[in-house]
Amino acid sequence: MTLEKELTDLPTAGAAGIELRGIRHRYGTIPSTGALALDVEHLAVPDGSLSVIVGPSGCGKSTMLSIVAGLLAPTEGRVHVGGVDVTDAAPGARGLSMVFQDYALYPHLTVAANIGFGMRLEARHSRGAGPGRAEIDRRVGDVAGQLGLSEFLGRKPAQLSGGQRQRVALARAIVRRRRVLLLDEPLSSLDAQLRAQARAELARLHRELGATVVMVTHDQSEALSIATHLIVMRGGRVVQAAAPDEVYRRPADEFVATFVGSPAMNVLEHEGTRWGWRPADGVVHSGGSGTSTGGLVLDGTVDIVEFAGHERLVHCRGARNGRWSFTEPIATPRAVGDHVHVLVQAGDLHRFDPDTGVRLDA
Amino acid sequence: MRELRWHTTLLVTGLAVSFPLVWALLTSFRPQNAIFEIGPSPVSVANYVDAVTLFPIGRLLLNSFVTALGVTALQLLVAVLAAYAMLSLGARSLRWVLGAVTVSLVVPLQAMVIPQFLIATGLGWRDSYVGLIVPQLASCGLAVLLMWEHTRSIPKNLLGAAAIDGARPAETLWHLVLPQLRPGLGAVGILVFVTTWNEYLWPALIAPSPTNTTIQQGLALFNNQEGGNPGPLLAASVLACAPVLAVYAIFSRRITAAFLQAGRR
Numbered sequence: 230m231t232l233e234k235e236l237t238d239l240p241t242a243g244a245a246g247i248e249l250r251g252i253r254h255r256y257g258t259i260p261s262t263g264a265l266a267l268d269v270e271h272l273a274v275p276d277g278s279l280s281v282i283v284g285p286s287g288c289g290k291s292t293m294l295s296i297v298a299g300l301l302a303p304t305e306g307r308v309h310v311g312g313v314d315v316t317d318a319a320p321g322a323r324g325l326s327m328v329f330q331d332y333a334l335y336p337h338l339t340v341a342a343n344i345g346f347g348m349r350l351e352a353r354h355s356r357g358a359g360p361g362r363a364e365i366d367r368r369v370g371d372v373a374g375q376l377g378l379s380e381f382l383g384r385k386p387a388q389l390s391g392g393q394r395q396r397v398a399l400a401r402a403i404v405r406r407r408r409v410l411l412l413d414e415p416l417s418s419l420d421a422q423l424r425a426q427a428r429a430e431l432a433r434l435h436r437e438l439g440a441t442v443v444m445v446t447h448d449q450s451e452a453l454s455i456a457t458h459l460i461v462m463r464g465g466r467v468v469q470a471a472a473p474d475e476v477y478r479r480p481a482d483e484f485v486a487t488f489v490g491s492p493a494m495n496v497l498e499h500e501g502t503r504w505g506w507r508p509a510d511g512v513v514h515s516g517g518s519g520t521s522t523g524g525l526v527l528d529g530t531v532d533i534v535e536f537a538g539h540e541r542l543v544h545c546r547g548a549r550n551g552r553w554s555f556t557e558p559i560a561t562p563r564a565v566g567d568h569v570h571v572l573v574q575a576g577d578l579h580r581f582d583p584d585t586g587v588r589l590d591a
Numbered sequence: 592m593r594e595l596r597w598h599t600t601l602l603v604t605g606l607a608v609s610f611p612l613v614w615a616l617l618t619s620f621r622p623q624n625a626i627f628e629i630g631p632s633p634v635s636v637a638n639y640v641d642a643v644t645l646f647p648i649g650r651l652l653l654n655s656f657v658t659a660l661g662v663t664a665l666q667l668l669v670a671v672l673a674a675y676a677m678l679s680l681g682a683r684s685l686r687w688v689l690g691a692v693t694v695s696l697v698v699p700l701q702a703m704v705i706p707q708f709l710i711a712t713g714l715g716w717r718d719s720y721v722g723l724i725v726p727q728l729a730s731c732g733l734a735v736l737l738m739w740e741h742t743r744s745i746p747k748n749l750l751g752a753a754a755i756d757g758a759r760p761a762e763t764l765w766h767l768v769l770p771q772l773r774p775g776l777g778a779v780g781i782l783v784f785v786t787t788w789n790e791y792l793w794p795a796l797i798a799p800s801p802t803n804t805t806i807q808q809g810l811a812l813f814n815n816q817e818g819g820n821p822g823p824l825l826a827a828s829v830l831a832c833a834p835v836l837a838v839y840a841i842f843s844r845r846i847t848a849a850f851l852q853a854g855r856r
Contacts, residue, residue, distance in 0.1 A: 300751045321757030333748035337770040346766075347756035354757065401756075 244441040245311030245324065245408035246276035247297060252306035254292055267292050267303070267465045275458055279435040279442045283452035284462035285488070290445045291330075293462070294413055297443065298327050311408060321347075325409035330417060332398040334386040341382040344400045345369045351405075372404045392423050403438060412444040416451065428455055449489050453477065461485050479579075480505075483586035486579055492542055495553035496581070499525070502589065503581040508542060510577035511555030514570045523575035527553065531567040545569060612832070619825040626822050638826035647802050648827055651809035654723070656834070658794070658805055659787040661724040666783050667776060670734040674742035675764050678750070689739070695732040700792065703729070708796050718803040723794060727787060734779050741775030742768065777845055785835050806831040 254267040267289040274280045282290040295301035297308060299320035307316045315323045326347075335343050342349075345365050352359035360368070373379050376396045386394055395415065402410055415431070416424045432455045435442045446452050452459055453473050460470045461481075469481035480486035486494045486505045496505045504525060514526060529545030532552070536559075543563060544554045555571050557563065580589040618626060622635040642648055677688060707726050716722030745768060753763045769776075794805040801812055810831060813824040839846070 295751075298751070298755060300754065320751070320754040325755070327752070327755050329748040329752060331746065331748055333746060333752040335749065335752070335767060346753075346758075350757045350762060401752075 244277035244439055246441060247274040247409065247443065248272070248309040249293070249297070250307045250309070252293070252296060252303045252308070254289075254296060254301070254303045254305075265465055267296070269293065269306075269465075269467055272460065272467050272470060274441060274443055274460075277439065277441055278458040279432065279444070279456055280458040280460060281452040281456035282443065282445045282460045282462060283447065283449055283489075286447055288462040289465040290447075290462050291413055292465075294327075294411055294443065294445050297409075298325065298411055299323050321350075323409075324407050325411060326402040326405060326407040327411040328395075328398045328402045328413065328415045330414040332386075332394050334394060334397055334401075336386055339383050339385060340373070340378060340389070340397050341366075341369050343386065343397055344372060344404050346401070347405050368404055372400045376400050391418055391420075392427075395419060395427070399434075403434075406438075406440075408440055410438065410440050410442045412442065414445055414447070416446070417448075424451075431455060450491055453489060459489075461489060463488075479588065481588055483581045486581070486588075492554060492556070494579070495555075497527075497547070497550040497553060498583060499550060501583065503583050503586070505579035505581060506573045506577055508554045508556045511553075511571040511573050513555070513557055513561070514572035525573045525575075525578060527571045527573070529553065529569055529571065531563065531565050531569060534563055534565060543569075545571070615825050616829055619822070619829050621822070623822040626825075638822040639830075641820075641823040642826040642830065645823065646809070646812060646827065648806075648809075648830060650802050651804065651806040652830065652834070654720075654798075654803065654809075655788055655805040655807070655831075657720055658723040658727075659784045661720065662727045662787040663780050663784045665724065665728050666731040666734045667738075667780055669728060669731050670738035670779065671742075671764075671769070671772065671776070673735045674738040675768055677739055678742060678745075689736075692732045692735050695730075696736070700730065704792060704796065707793075711797055716797065718798050718800050722797040723805065726797070727790070727793060731783075734783055737779045737782070738772070738775060741772055741779075745771050774845065774848070777842065781838055781842055781846055784838065788835055 249269050249272040251271070252267060252269045253265060255264060256266050282293065284290050292301065296303045297310075299308075299315070299318060303316070307314055309315065310323055310325065335346060338346065345368075348360050348365045348368065352361065352365065369382070370379070373382055376399060378393070378396055378400060381389060381393060381397075386397065389397065395418075399415070412431075416427050419427055428451060431442075431444070435455075444455075453476075456473045458470070459473045459476045461468045461476060461484075463484055469476055469485050476485060476489055480489060480494075483496055483503060483505065487496060490507060492508045494505045494507050495511075496503055498504075506525065511527075527545075527550070528548035530548070531543055532546050533544040535542040535544070537556070539559060540556045541559055541563065542554055542556050544552065546552055553571075581587065582589055619638050620634050620636065621628075621632050621638075623637055623641075625632040677685060680688060707729065711717070711722050711726050714722075716725070749767060749771075750763060753767050758766065788805075789807060790805070791807045794808040795811070798804040798808070801809065806827075810824065810827055813820055813827060
């Protein structure tokens with residue numbers, strides 16, 4: 230996705246927050262016995278945010294997006310967009326647009342007709358009050374120009390590359406200037422290089438649109454890198470919803486701690502508590518075990534050494550407690566079989582309840 | 592070796608299937624006094640001249656054409672609307688509907704033809720196109736099932752995208768579902784057309800008079816009135832087959848493709 234021109238000159242409809250209240254959803258024919266796919270007591274997506282819903286596959290994140298979009302009616306609960314209860318409103322009447330994972334472009338229509346489809350319907354429904362033919366053509370042309378699609382307007386989706394199709398899907402979603410833009414794994418079918426570029430462009434697009442953007446992904450590093458608000462889900466529930474650095478620094482429970490952040494957080498059981506620490510917070514400590522200031526000193530043997538450019542990730546077998554890893558500068562000599570002491574400062578330690586996994590130093 | 596056996600089987604089957612057709616075609620061009628002979632004979636179109644001049648062949652073909660076209664159009668309409676509605680059914684209701692449609696396929700036409708005939712007659716539909724066409728809608732079960740197979744393969748997200756773009760159900764059907772169904776409409780339409788064209792029992796009951804009936808029933812006229820006149824009968828039969836064969840010849844590739852596609856889903 231390349232924004233060839235700034236989008237700021239286009240009129241904006243503003244942004245709208247989203248609120249889910251007591252949303253429960255069951256799949257299956259008998260509501261009372263079906264599995265609970267989604268159970269969200271309360272969730273607020275801040276107005277104008279780039280909110281990313283992240284979680285392992287099957288955690289209910291796409292279900293939640295479908296419920297917000299109105300493609301799926303929740304078994305229970307209410308959906309509010311911009312302060313208005315839209316639970317019973319048709320998808321097209323909720324003031325939002327969506328990019329689907331498989332793009333869902335209309336295969337028999339040209340790129341121009343795909344982008345203008347919604348506006349043409351709007352014109353027909355409003356009997357003259359909506360956008361006219363010239364207005365539609367102009368807006369389709371504008372968006373196509375901004376997304377670098379001008380030369381493809383006459384083509385059918387089948388004649389486009391994956392990246393081009395993704396841009397058409399995006400153009401179709403932003404051309405009508407809705408207050409909320411929903412993105413269902415929009416980057417997952419792009420190759421790694423294109424994905425990194427598209428991710429940066431998405432962040433910029435969000436800034437320029439001035440709309441609330443809600444994106445679903447299973448990739449935690451993608452989520453951390455572009456979100457202004459991060460929603461972590463697991464097993465149909467929202468486990469934590471906060472700013473990304475807050476989620477990274479103070480994960481709400483052991484699942485969030487190990488799911489968000491790469492390389493993953495180490496978690497060890499020690500004296501009846503679960504202790505977590507990020508590999509980057511472990512420092513090799515040469516002077517024995519004297520300087521502990523409430524921190525943790527670990528003894529271990531180097532098992533695997535992973536090269537990661539300017540640093541390396543060292544996996545160790547602990548002398549007493551399990552396996553853990555730490556990072557160190559590449560300049561330090563290191564070989565498999567080395568014996569190491571690693572110190573983690575007290576401030577870098579996370580404590581979790583051994584039974585519930587919930588963060589303890591709240 | 593395997594290939595040889597395969598080809599031999601195909602060849603024998605092909606010959607067996609086409610033999611009566613070819614025989615009828617060749618015989619229909621014999622002079623009327625040489626119908627039952629086997630050896631070579633001069634080519635004659637006397638049978639065709641008789642068939643066309645002595646019997647209302649043109650009218651019968653037109654009746655068949657209008658009937659088949661009408662039944663096809665109406666069955667497709669019903670099938671598309673039914674299949675589109677089935678998209679929004681829950682899993683349990685869908686099972687019931689599919690079950691009911693399947694049952695309608697299993698009940699033989701002959702079992703229902705008498706009550707159907709009484710109703711149609713009561714409505715004053717004898718010897719009319721309405722009588723020929725409307726009751727034949729009752730056998731749209733196959734069309735519904737085939738159309739459902741095509742409709743359910745339309746990606747759900749495509750319908751979702753249209754809904755978010757603000758399309759109403761009828762607009763989604765017209766602008767999105769119908770264009771996706773075009774190959775299916777062609778295949779199912781041809782199937783219904785050919786089946787209706789070849790239908791004998793219903794036209795014989797509802798439209799018995801010589802000028803108001805279809806070509807299949809009309810062929811019987813040759814036996815009734817002339818006490819068996821095989822030459823013109825064969826010529827008329829060839830004319831009756833021709834439209835169907837033409838349809839297959841023109842669309843054979845699309846028919847095969849559409850059915851293979853439906854079968855793979």
